[in-house]
Amino acid sequence: MTGEAQQMIQYIAGLIRKPGLTLDENTALVSSGLIDSMALVDLLLKLEEITHRRIPPGKVQPRDVNTVALMLATAQRVGKPRK
């Protein structure tokens, strides 16, 4: 697991605050209801911070942020390196 993935998982665990829940890169977050879709703005901002990329939110669909692995892939696919 990359450092970026670990940072994202740590952030999401803090967001969900469910004792005993184990998260990995492939845990379904949106489709399983673990993350409220309304919280995704903060999550995308964190993704921008961790990956140092600007992510055009209009190019992101719910399925693109369903897992940490998909989030990081989306950041690579649609994100632009920050100046």
Next chain:
Amino acid sequence: MTGSVAGFRNLVEALDAAPAERLFVTEWIDEDERKDVTFEEFRTQTRSQAAILGEHGIRAGDRVIVIMPQSIAAMTTFVGAMTLGAVPAFLAYPNFKIEPSKYRAGLAGVTANLKAKIVIIDEAFPDDLLSHVTLASGVSSDQTKLLRASNADIVSGVLPTLPGHELNSDDLAFIQHSAGTTGLQKGVALTHATVLRQLDHLAEALKIDGNKDRIYNWLPLYHDMGLIACFMLPMVNHTPVVMQSPLDWVMHPETMLQIISEYKCTLSWMPNFAFQFVPRRSPRSRWPQYDLSSVRALINCSEPVRSSSMKEFETAFGAIGLRSSAVQSSYAMAENVFAVTQSVVGQGAGPARVWADGQQFRVNWIIPVAEGAPGAVSFTSSGRLLPGQEVRIVSDVGSVLPPRYAGEILLKSDCLFTGYYNRPDLTEEALADGWYRTGDLGFMLDDELYVIGRKKDLLIVGGENVYPLDIEEIVTSHASIRDGRVIAMGVYNPDLGTEDIVVVAEVEREELLDDATTIEREIRNLVISGLGVAIKTIFLKPPKWIVKSTAGKAARSATRDKLFREHRELRAETLEKA
């Protein structure tokens, strides 16, 4: 040009009269990428889109649904359909913030109601949503289609020949939807003449000058604030507009400061929450980089407008040039094309504000008192009626009330809709003898309209009216409660035959929940001394518990549902308010 647009027979004619070389739309994508079109380029692209639609069989009267990201291409497609006499409607483009099941239900409901001949989507529109789109029935399947627009469709140069159609002022121009991004929204069909009358009133009230003004817009084009104030108004008044995607704004509200500074924008519209959202979510350390001195009106279009929100924005950005007269208010709705009222722009220090006796207000009587008097409640004016607008304030039994009495706002105007598209049932509920029942509560004072809130949100406690926003404002002032993270609601108490006040509020930090008993007692005291009403139950919750709307504000009904799910005792012991 300035002032009247009433000389035009239709919206396309108004566009055709625009100066060719004047910049019309700047699409701000990010710091490094923008697209500009002049009025001439916009016209050319519009006619190209019209020609493409014509080739696909679109003719006058056909409905055309546009589901594209906020862009110049979406705008030219919309006007292209209008050029043919077709009736376009924008729908929200799917995005990561909209709950997929909610979006699918909304898409299915709205497309089934509009029965469009063509639904235009962009290349990236998710395939799994296509099955939820309903097209017109009663015509062969090869005449109805989903059309994927691509940039290749937009051509420039020689204007193509279009199918001949003379646009009349009484032809339908477009359909806009009444509220929300998804769900079973109500379609409001509007004629060219109706829209032009509204734009004429608005341009006059705002003294729009296409040579000097520049509009900044982050609002979605499927919403009346975005479509009317920030697209149709500048189109017919030949005014440049700088537009960014609503999602970019929500992610990085600081970009609003950046764009206004860079382009010296003069006019913009925002809902109430945005006046707090921008200062709270923009890094304060970077504010000095920006300059808002070009802004002559930043208009709060919510029901109601809250002076505390507007004050927060003014206080935050006064140091970077924002004039105290710039923050203004308006009362607007899709059913009236857009604005009913507008505060006076360019004079004084923003909209009027009144303090009223709290006890008398709860029996619907407004008695002005000194600012800050004990138990007083304050209201901010939404301004004076625009020309052609008539308002009645009526009681629960339909009696017309004089000024200073609060009741439901009824509206009659020269730009009022005639009914919801394909929904005679909803139309019958909303319109009576030419008057539209807005569902909003308000009062008139000194010829200005003050909007109190939605009638359905009103709490009736022991025969007195209590407005949740007043309770929420007091609760949020407690130091342990997160700003704006409070919802007050009424829960019917069958034993007493009245509503109990229930409040759910987030604490600033989770550890504060250890002091819940003390905080609850302090909140009860604040509310009883401020409003004279008692809270039955307070639910203190950790940060991020309250459900937020798509733009980050507390979502009333979704939070209520969540509270009822988690606290079964509420449902077991009471009946929900009808």
